[in-house]
Amino acid sequence: MKIAVVGGGPAGLYLSILLKRQDPAHEISVYERNAAGSTYGWGVTYWAGLLDKLRAGDPESAAAVADASVTWTDGLAIVRDQRTVHRGDAGHGIGRRRMLGLLADRAAALGVELAYEHPVAGPDAPELAGADLVVAADGVHSALREAHADHHGASFATGRNPYIWLGTTKVFDSFSFAFKETGHGWIWCYAYGFSGERSTCVVECAPGTWTGLGLDTMPEGDCLALLEKLFHDLLDGHELIGRDRGAEPARWLRFRTLTTRTWHHGRTVLLGDAAHTTHYSIGAGTTLALEDALALADALRGRRGDPAALDAALTAYGRRRRAELVPAQSAARLSAQWYENLPRYMDLPPEQMFALLGQRHSPLLPYVPPQLYYRVDRAAGRLEALRRLKRWLGPRVAKAVHRA
Template sequence: MGAGPAGLYTAIALKQHDPRQEVTVWERNPPGVTHGWGVVFWDDLLDEMHRVDPVSAREVRAAAVVWDGQAVQVGRRVPVFLGGSGYAIGRHRLLGLLSDRARALGVDLRYATPAPEDLVTAEPGGLVVAADGAGSLLRRRYADTLGTRLEPGRNPYLWLGTPALFSTFTFGFVDTGSGWIWCHAYRFDEQTSTFIVEAPPATWTALGFDRLDIDTCLRTLSELFDPVLHGATLHAGPGAQWQTFRRVTNDRWCSGRLALVGDAAHTTHFAIGSGTRLALGDAIALAEHTHGVQGPEQLPAALAAYDTRRRREIRPLQDEATRSTAWFEDPVALLEQGDDLRLGWSLWQRRRSAPAWRWYLHRASQHASLRRVRTSASTVRRHVRAGRRALPVAPRPVAVPDRGPSDPSPHATSGKEL
């Protein structure tokens, strides 16, 4: 249930494990309807995708753009540069590639078709996957059994797009006179960048965003963020609105023959850019643990093993997401110190502490010549990883878990180890 990245890749992975399986995906929206602009990912996801389905891995890599480095810019001051690199792809493009691949493998995709109400209880029995996002309707029906908890975040945010091409991942901070506001921006294709605006509640209210319509908000935001937009406009997708991040957790990711994947099972704050990576990881693990199940009586044990494994695997990232969220909920004291180099260093460490030598590398990276060396090293690493993916793919054994810049503009260089 759900034709987002989690649902489509679950279908692909299931078919790759056993082409004889009948796999149906129900999606209540028509094809092409999606939320958001672009998403980011790293080589580790491409490696896993290549192991499961080399065709879709190659297509996703070919459609993605590369970003190298991060920029932290406060107002119109010279940016501070950080390391890191990765990929970005438009969400619409990603879903198109995955849906085409699923159809090619024989998956029955049913768009504009809500899943049957009795999907979990109907006979004959089979695996049922809730992949319908943070607001999962299917999970909601079993919330008590699954132990679902929803925790609202603090800061309002707005997911936008812009023709300004941020080829470094840019964090732009602006003092509006009514409080600080900031953006997370990165290019995801040849024409467009994602531009996420985030503000503390007091700033958001003081600027009138709690009562202004979206078009008026866009005009105000375009003016506020001119230091990084340089005259470019901001665009909102259909139905765009301010929202706060919802942290979704579940005590259990399975009940009977029902399994949760992706945001239906867990959410991680957009500030660490790992939602797609975790969703596809869930899909891969679920397909591995249910492969070879003989009959409905074996399914609960297989799902319990999937639950245990994935909960253990994603825990470090969830912890990092919690720390990252806390950083962005209260960066004002750091911003008002006026030390942009220290601000960038703090942002770099928001997920985990870095060794002391990293500070000296951080200082040295403000020189364009050393940044070029770091960018070249990232390029070499990408090529090495790509070369390994060209080798024959070996299946991964499933172990049941033990239960007990030269140019000061951030646009001048080419996209984040977040």
């Protein structure tokens, strides 16, 4: 097939790798509107399960991503001025620019044509003429999706809290949180390493805190200085890095959650953020986009340019991914709501608040008093541990009795 991929983010690049590996005869072009090496954000996170899937899809790029990633197992929370640590599963971080470079190198080595600084205006663009398949991997503001907006049924929900995406020279060896109370309410930060030199910091607060502290109008330099002061014990004297906006206000955002009803229109199919977004607080955006690419490549396996066969494959892909996304979208919605109702949990002892932070995906938590939920959850955990111990001991006790 002749395949045009619009958007050179992780999903578009990885799909081109998968399809070229399936059939080297595919003619695949990736069109990216930005320059090579230009990207937003700092680092991305993922968990070990994604690496297993990437190894199955393309062992070479998976090995490159793993080698360029950093790993942590602990979670650290600073609540007011108190520190608490929780052990957890291994998480991974990698610089977004580094990941894109690795995937682009792999795609080019396989024969994919990469065209940077090459925007595609819409479905009638000459670059798409003659393509059997057009992949809209052009992000949340997808021009290809919006050309058939009614058909795709895109729906946006904007979150309440403003947030800002920053970097720092502090290298974190754990996934770290800091919650600070100000005279205008709470402000908090998520931070994680993605290389040996840099980390990501995402700062969030309620609208009243944002305006009360003057962050809505403050020049970026003053904004970073204030945030460095507020989170001094987390940053250990290291600086925060923004977008070099000078006297302009810092770029605070409100997260827009996107869902779409239909993922393809004719020969055009949506991928990654063009089809869906999930709140950054669950750290799953890149993972879900790469899983889209895996699912789409699987649906297209062995397909040629026959329109009927292609339509069936794209329909199956959309149906599968919409179903698979339901748990992640639910978790993201509940996670965002937990932070939007943060004061509800801040009178708990720090270790209890941190424990409920880990339970923020529970649909019951918003309706149960936090202290009661914590006690019941701890009791249930102890009961489960006892059940596991009994299951482990049962056969061994029976053997000992039999020998006696």
